[in-house]
Each structure stands twice: as structure tokens, then as C-alpha cells.
């Protein structure tokens with residue numbers, strides 16, 4: 633997949649066994665500094681050590697708390713202390729959290745350095761790795777600070793997903809489902825077939841879904857990289873999802889929250905007669921089995937609404953939400969009422985728990 637960017641064009645390459653690549657990715661006159669997910673490193677230690685060789689490495693725990701300015705200051709410190717200079721290259725192994733942190737660092741240190749990213753979660757492979765966004769959290773509000781800065785090169789090795797927990801694998805499905813609902817009827821059919829196979833972990837199947845997801849996502853942001861128009865629609869599932877994720881103190885992970893956010897947004901659209909009942913039920917029949925099991929009753933709707941007020945897409949007094957009119961057709965609504973969210977939430981909670 634090739635991506636045109638106003639910052640720098642870049643590409644995604646699917647490869648089987650990234651660890652065998654060590655010679656071919658060498659860039660002349662550059663040193664690599666590795667930023668690696670701590671848990672991933674412990675799983676792949678032997679192969680990772682061989683790949684990294686004598687280069688410096690920094691291990692980071694994949695927690696939302698790591699996506700904060702105080703934590704990131706420590707990483708700048710480690711890079712400077714180890715003589716990182718502007719000809720050096722950052723190389724990241726990890727999921728969306730490591731991507732957000734190291735992308736932010738790559739874009740700000742010396743006003744931008746070379747950066748290679750090997751996404752290791754399904755979510756990062758199928759969604760976050762492209763689109764140039766880097767984000768960090770501010771207090772408990774998600775992704776409030778960030779930059780646009782793509783990696784120079786992305787290597788996707790599907791073998792990494794073998795070691796994901798089921799929960800992390802299913803979290804990746806949240807974003808895959810989102811973009812397939814944003815594609816066309818053909819992409820919705822592929823999604824339905826894929827989710828029916830019950831062989832979700834079969835590499836040949838999900839590798840195809842990853843590639844489709846990246847192409848659909850690209851079709852929404854190319855031409856609007858800085859998110860001022862059509863790209864806003866990619867926030868489908870996120871207006872409510874981000875607010876829920878924060879309100880749960882990140883007990884609900886990102887992909888799970890996005891899937892619940894999609895379900896919630898569809899309820900809003902149904903209630904407003906933007907989405908017809910037949911289309912709503914068609915979508916529910918495919919996605920409902922994948923809603924995460926979580927006690928939503930324990931989460932305060934007031935807190936969710938408070939968090940929704942911090943949505944970056946909100947510019948008016950009312951709340952904002954991306955809603956689906958039918959598969960592949962979405963619109964941004966800026967007239968969502970707090971009372972409407974409260975009413976739909978109580979029905980939604982019953983529905984999820986039934």
C-alpha cells in the first residue's frame with residue numbers, strides 16, 4: 633500500500649518474518665535507535681536482541697499512562713543522553729501506544745527525524761499505522777495533543793499477531809469492522825464472510841482484511857490528511873468510544889471502545905431515523921457477537937458526556953457524533969443533545985447486557 637502525504641510519501645510492506653530483514657533495511661550512514669514495547673520484547677527477546685545488535689534500545693510499557701508528556705520527557709532524555717542525532721533513525725516495534733509515543737517523538741526531536749515502524753498488534757497493522765497521526769493524552773482525556781507525522785516506512789509482519797491475547801486480537805477487530813462499514817457493500821460482504829468463518833486467526837484471512845482496511849482508510853484521508861473535512865468521518869465510533877474508554881479508566885481498551893462506539897452511534901442514527909431499521913439490524917447481526925463483555929452499568933453516563941465535551945471535533949455547544957446513513961455513507965452531526973445521549977445510553981446498556 634502506497635500513501636501520498638503532504639509531509640512525505642511512504643509505503644506499507646507486508647513481510648513474513650521481519651527478523652530476517654536486518655541487512656536489507658540498513659540505511660547508509662544512519663544509526664538505529666529502537667523503541668520497543670516492553671512486553672513484546674520479553675516475548676521475542678532472543679530474536680529481537682539479534683535484530684537490534686549493538687544499537688541502543690528503549691523499552692516502554694504499552695499503557696495509556698505512557699502516552700503523556702512527563703513520560704515522554706524521560707524518553708527524550710534517554711535519546712539525548714545516548715547521543716541521538718538528526719541523522720539517526722528511530723525504529724519502533726509495538727502497537728498503537730508505542731506508535732503514538734514514538735511518532736510524537738520522531739516528529740518533534742530536531743523538528744523531525746527518520747522513523748521506521750513495525751506494528752505488532754492487529755489494530756496497529758490494520759488501522760493506526762497509516763494516516764500520520766501521533767497523539768498523546770492530557771490528564772485523562774485521550775489524544776488531546778499531537779502532530780501529523782508518518783513513518784518513512786512501515787513493515788507489517790502478520791506473525792506478530794500469533795502472540796496477542798484474544799482480547800487484544802478482538803480489539804483490533806473493532807477498527808477492522810469500522811472501516812469495512814465505511815467501505816461499500818462489497819467490503820461489508822467481505823466483513824460478514826470473514827466474521828462468519830470462525831477462523832479469525834487464520835493468517836491468510838486476516839491479512840486480506842488488514843490490506844482491505846488500509847485501502848479503505850486511505851480513501852478517507854488522502855486529500856484531507858490534516859483532518860478538516862472528509863477525514864473527520866473516520867471518527868465513526870470514536871466520539872462515544874474515546875469518552876467511554878476514558879470513563880472506564882482505560883479498563884475498556886481502544887478497539888473494544890470503538891466497537892461499542894459504533895453500536896451506540898448506530899442507535900443514535902436509528903433513533904433520529906438517519907439509519908433505517910433494516911440496515912441497522914443487518915449490521916447488528918454481524919457485529920453484535922463481537923461486543924466486549926464489560927459491565928457498562930458501572931460507568932457513569934455523566935462522565936462519558938463530560939468526556940465527549942473534550943472531543944477534538946467539537947466546535948459548537950452541542951455534542952458531535954459521526955453517524956452512519958447506510959453502509960459506506962456517513963455524516964458528521966454537530967447537534968447531539970446531552971439528554972439524547974443519556975436516554976439512548978440506558979437503552980444501549982440493557983441491549984448490550986441482554
Ligand SMILES: NC(=O)c1ccc[n+]([C@@H]2O[C@H](COP(=O)([O-])OP(=O)(O)OC[C@H]3O[C@@H](n4cnc5c(N)ncnc54)[C@H](O)[C@@H]3O)[C@@H](O)[C@H]2O)c1
Pocket residue numbers: 669670671672675694695696699726727728729730731732752753754755756759760761762763764765766767775792793794795796797800803804886887
Ligand atoms: N495514531 C493513530 O492514528 C491511532 C489510531 C488508532 C488507535 N490509536 C491508539 O492506539 C492505542 C491502542 O493500540 P493497540 O490496540 O495497538 O494496543 P497497545 O499498543 O496498547 O497494545 C496492546 C497490548 O498488546 C501488547 N502487544 C503488542 N504487540 C504484541 C504482540 N505481538 N504479542 C503480544 N502482545 C503484544 C502490548 O504490550 C499491550 O499489552 C490507543 O492508545 C489508541 O488511542 C492511534
